[in-house]
Every structure is written in structure tokens, then in C-alpha cells.
Amino acid sequence: MISLRTALAPIALALSIALVAAPAAAAPGKHRHHPAAAAKPVAPAEPANVEQERARLNAEQAAAAKKQVEQNEASQAAHDAAVKSRAETLAAQQAATAKAQAEYDAAKAKWDAEKAKYDADVIACNGGDRKRCGTPVKTK
Numbered sequence: 592m593i594s595l596r597t598a599l600a601p602i603a604l605a606l607s608i609a610l611v612a613a614p615a616a617a618a619p620g621k622h623r624h625h626p627a628a629a630a631k632p633v634a635p636a637e638p639a640n641v642e643q644e645r646a647r648l649n650a651e652q653a654a655a656a657k658k659q660v661e662q663n664e665a666s667q668a669a670h671d672a673a674v675k676s677r678a679e680t681l682a683a684q685q686a687a688t689a690k691a692q693a694e695y696d697a698a699k700a701k702w703d704a705e706k707a708k709y710d711a712d713v714i715a716c717n718g719g720d721r722k723r724c725g726t727p728v729k730t731k
Contacts, residue, residue, distance in 0.1 A: 718726035 712723040712725065
């Protein structure tokens with residue numbers, strides 16, 4: 592089974608690339624109506640500032656990715672706990688059902704045996720075997 596972390600890694604990478612690339616992709620469209628503005632060369636930023644900005648953005652993205660992974664792991668742990676709890680509940684319910692079924696089967700077997708003996712006694716009594724006749728119930 593693929594872990595949630597492994598499954599979400601490509602998505603996190605794609606999102607980080609999209610976040611970094613989105614401002615760059617939007618820049619040419621800004622000057623669509625002003626060709627002269629688009630033709631102006633942009634002064635290159637100082638190399639140290641570019642590296643510092645890149646490092647800051649990378650750290651920001653790493654922190655966001657770490658937070659998302661932690662949230663995903665917490666969500667997975669909660670899901671796993673819920674699945675385990677449900678399995679335990681289901682096992683308890685199945686055990687209770689099996690116990691009730693066994694008690695019912697035992698009671699039914701006892702009733703069937705007593706009913707068969709009663710039916711045989713009635714047939715014997717009606718056939719003349721008075722020893723198998725039951726004692727009459729006295730009513731007041």
C-alpha cells in the first residue's frame with residue numbers, strides 16, 4: 592500500500608513549482624496593452640539579493656510542505672485509529688451475535704427434544720399406555 596506521504600510528494604512538488612512559476616508566467620501578460628513597457632529592459636537584481644530571495648522562498652516552501660506533511664500524517668493516524676476502532680466494534684458485535692445464536696440453537700434443540708417426547712407421550716397415552724399420560728392440571 593502506498594503511503595499517503597509518498598502519494599502526495601508529486602503533488603507538493605507540482606504545487607511548489609506552480610507557486611514559483613506563476614508570478615513569472617503572469618508578468619508578460621501584464622504589459623499586453625503597453626508594448627513600450629514590455630520592451631523596457633528590467634535591471635537585473637543584485638546576485639546576493641537573488642540568492643537571498645531564493646533561499647527565503649525555498650525555506651518558506653519547505654516549511655509549508657513540512658506543515659502539509661504533518662497534517663497529512665495526523666489525518667492518516669486519525670483515519671487508522673477510526674478503522675481500528677470500527678474493526679474492534681465489528682468483532683465485538685460478531686462475537687455477541689455468535690453467542691446469541693448459540694444460546695438460541697441450544698434452547699431450540701432442548702424445546703425440540705421436549706416437544707418430540709411430549710408428542711410421543713400423547714400418542715402412547717391415546718394408544719392406551721396410561722403410564723405415559725400426563726397428570727391432569729387441576730383448575731379451580
